[in-house]
Amino acid sequence: MKLRQFGNTDLYVSEVGFGAWAIGGGAMVGDTAIGWGEADDQTSKNAIFKALDRGINFFDTADIYGLGHSEELIGKTLGNREEVIIASKAGNVARSGQFGTDYSKDHIIKACEASLKRLRRETIDYYQLHSAGLSNLQDGECTEAMQMLQKQGKIRYWGLSLNTYEPNPEAEYLMENKLGSGFQLVLNMINQKALPLTKKASEAGYGIIARMPLQFGLLTGKFDTGAEFPKNDHRNKRLTLEVIDAYKKGMKDILPLCEKYGLTKTELAMSFILSHSEISTVIPGIRTAEQAEKNTRGITQLQEEDLQMIKNADLDSLMEKIIQQG
Numbered sequence: 001m002k003l004r005q006f007g008n009t010d011l012y013v014s015e016v017g018f019g020a021w022a023i024g025g026g027a028m029v030g031d032t033a034i035g036w037g038e039a040d041d042q043t044s045k046n047a048i049f050k051a052l053d054r055g056i057n058f059f060d061t062a063d064i065y066g067l068g069h070s071e072e073l074i075g076k077t078l079g080n081r082e083e084v085i086i087a088s089k090a091g092n093v094a095r096s097g098q099f100g101t102d103y104s105k106d107h108i109i110k111a112c113e114a115s116l117k118r119l120r121r122e123t124i125d126y127y128q129l130h131s132a133g134l135s136n137l138q139d140g141e142c143t144e145a146m147q148m149l150q151k152q153g154k155i156r157y158w159g160l161s162l163n164t165y166e167p168n169p170e171a172e173y174l175m176e177n178k179l180g181s182g183f184q185l186v187l188n189m190i191n192q193k194a195l196p197l198t199k200k201a202s203e204a205g206y207g208i209i210a211r212m213p214l215q216f217g218l219l220t221g222k223f224d225t226g227a228e229f230p231k232n233d234h235r236n237k238r239l240t241l242e243v244i245d246a247y248k249k250g251m252k253d254i255l256p257l258c259e260k261y262g263l264t265k266t267e268l269a270m271s272f273i274l275s276h277s278e279i280s281t282v283i284p285g286i287r288t289a290e291q292a293e294k295n296t297r298g299i300t301q302l303q304e305e306d307l308q309m310i311k312n313a314d315l316d317s318l319m320e321k322i323i324q325q326g
Helices: 041-053 065-078 105-119 134-139 141-151 169-176 195-203 241-250 256-261 265-274 289-294 304-312 316-324
Strands: 003-005 012-014 058-060 085-090 092-095 098-101 124-130 155-161 182-186 207-211 281-283
Touching (some): 041 065, 058 281, 065 085, 065 105, 085 105, 105 124, 105 141, 124 141, 124 182, 134 141, 134 169, 155 207, 169 182, 169 195, 182 195, 195 207, 256 265, 256 304, 265 281
Parallel strands (some): 058 085, 124 155, 155 182, 207 281
Antiparallel strands (some): 003 012, 092 098
16 A cells, blocks of 8 residues: 655645445434444454455544444444554534534534543644535634644644535645645546636645545446435435436446456546545545455556546536436
């Protein structure tokens, strides 16, 4: 596993990281699924250990994942190991059966303390504001909280996990004011909207975490003929037959690259992202040892002509269907 420097920090992260949303389990907030269905803790622990064996040293979680269970499981399994790099997030909250946000200084500080306890760590290596908006940043409470936590040694570095599909003036705000050290953003073969930002942010010294590399599993191809998900799996409203049909039509000119490079669909999707040197790490969701194996093999530098072909592909209809499903 290759390591890449995370922006201008002294963190060197595995180019493939461990996305820990799914191991939080099938959490619900009211009638809204905020997880990936039920998860078995022993299976999740096995996935974490296999990830370590495969050279993964970067684990990304959040206090909202499984309503704290993802952090707790990582804490029990990894503890305060120095050789791993832990990233977490704060700002999304579940209160009185409602999903919401809280970027107040008081909440961010308390959330960090709670995350440290669940993670069984003295310091969180990289702490993120979970989808904070421009008004939240301009208000200043959340950025002040992050700077205070950094001075206190409770976090080493901090940054912003950006919204999924919208333009991101929040990233511009941090860069203009020289705040934070990195961004987490959505990037995959379907959703390439963040590519211009990755270049600009990297040149400004920010580390880049690419999430949703497989678009909730769509780019693995395993749902080509449809899929059914339980109520407590957020994909039950996202990976519809309409989206899957649009995927097969939109990707028909791209998927032959699998044969050219001798890659699986998963390996092609991961290779596309990591063929961009601006990316520090990509974090596929991993919930089994098998997935830890599959998501860390076959990484290949794609030729420039093939990268351009993927970038020029007509994926607008597919993106529109995905956005409609949330």
